[in-house]
Amino acid sequence: MSLKIVGITACTAGIAHTYIVAEKIATAAQEAGHQCKMETQGTIGRQNELTAQDIAECDVVIVAHDIKVGGMERFAGKPVVDIPISTAMKSPKSLIATIEKKLNKK
């Protein structure tokens, strides 16, 4: 089953982890055969911002953050995975695999 995954990353300094983790999640998702778009909320502001259409079409939302992220109200009604940056940094593949499993169970 190919999933449409969207997500947000935000780390404390907002200059490094945010982008590294966004890329790790996207890579892990694509390798597992899913579509993925990650929005980054670094100190510079939002980049690669999720559109209403992205969100409407997605199956699951990953929010990897150490600080408060903006725009959570956009995901009302969607399954949201809320994790600290470090989880996604250490084990992006496990993250995707676990999401697959849990979504299939539903």
Add this chain to the structure above:
Amino acid sequence: MKNLNFKKHMMTGISYMIPMIVVGGILGAMAKGLGGWEVGNFGPAAGATPYSNLALTWAHFWWGVNKLSSHAMSFGVAVMAAGVAYSIAERPGIVPAFVIGFVCNESKGGFLAGLLMAFVVGAFVNWMKTWKLPKWMVGLMPVMIIPVITTFVLGMGYLYILQGPMAALMTMIQNWMMSLNGGSKFVIGAVIGACMGFDMGGPLNKTASMAANALGADGINGPMSAKIIGGMTPPIGVWVSTLIAPTKFTETEKETAKTAMPMGLCFITEGVLPFAAADPARFVPASMLGSGIAGGLAVAMGVESVAGHGGVFVFPMMVNPLWAVIALVVGSVVTGVVYAFIKKPGEEVVEEEIVDLDIDF
């Protein structure tokens, strides 16, 4: 509140505060470096405002820059408090926490008081939001009732109840720091340095930074040098390792180290994250050892920095810059040698083992 999330709120505040401290620190270092240590006294004669008679002279120009810097510094705690309260209570938390945070700073309660009050503000605002009010008042809540009452009640509460004890606590901490001599200075510097090298831009690194910034805001500038130099050695150290043991590193790793090195010179520790993430068990100890020694050496030898950021560019403005350079070189070489020695010869990326994570929707 069923989920207090203490760390997330604090990190949000710190995240908002970092650019403020960077602006204050770098502009301050520039002003004092180019305009002289007494630059604050070289200002124009006061007119209608302190700035009215500003002329385009060398002294006045840097006096102006120094003013910008000191204003930025004085708002650091306020911005941090506003960020924490925003994280807890959304927008209505911002203004009361900003005002009270500034008062905390002015009343010498410092970073600790600001942090404490920000949590109080956040909880208070969240509680006010649960009030049942007649319809016509609901629209007034976020723009008038919440900010006015919160600022009034908690602000005055701080001034009459907490101000004294918090200021006394901060003074005690400061006096203790200043009373330290050689050996214990080394320990302080080493601890800050080692924290900087532990997670390279992560939470512990930022906590150590904040401790150094808080002390710097109160005029103790030794730990700041440990923070800067300790944060610079890991990326430079990893580059040194690639020179010592080139055969142990893959081509990709060597490229990464080459990019990390200039980042290290600019005090952006994050450049080494690829190493730390791939090989934490070996890299983190090597990194902490180097940063710890660098930080300890710097503080023990009396290196002080007014600037909070800027890497090698603020070295000339430090007290005892020569020892700053020595500490940087020694720390980097220690990390470099140790890591070169304990690193396993490079295999390309190790495949991640897939395990079930404990996550919920």
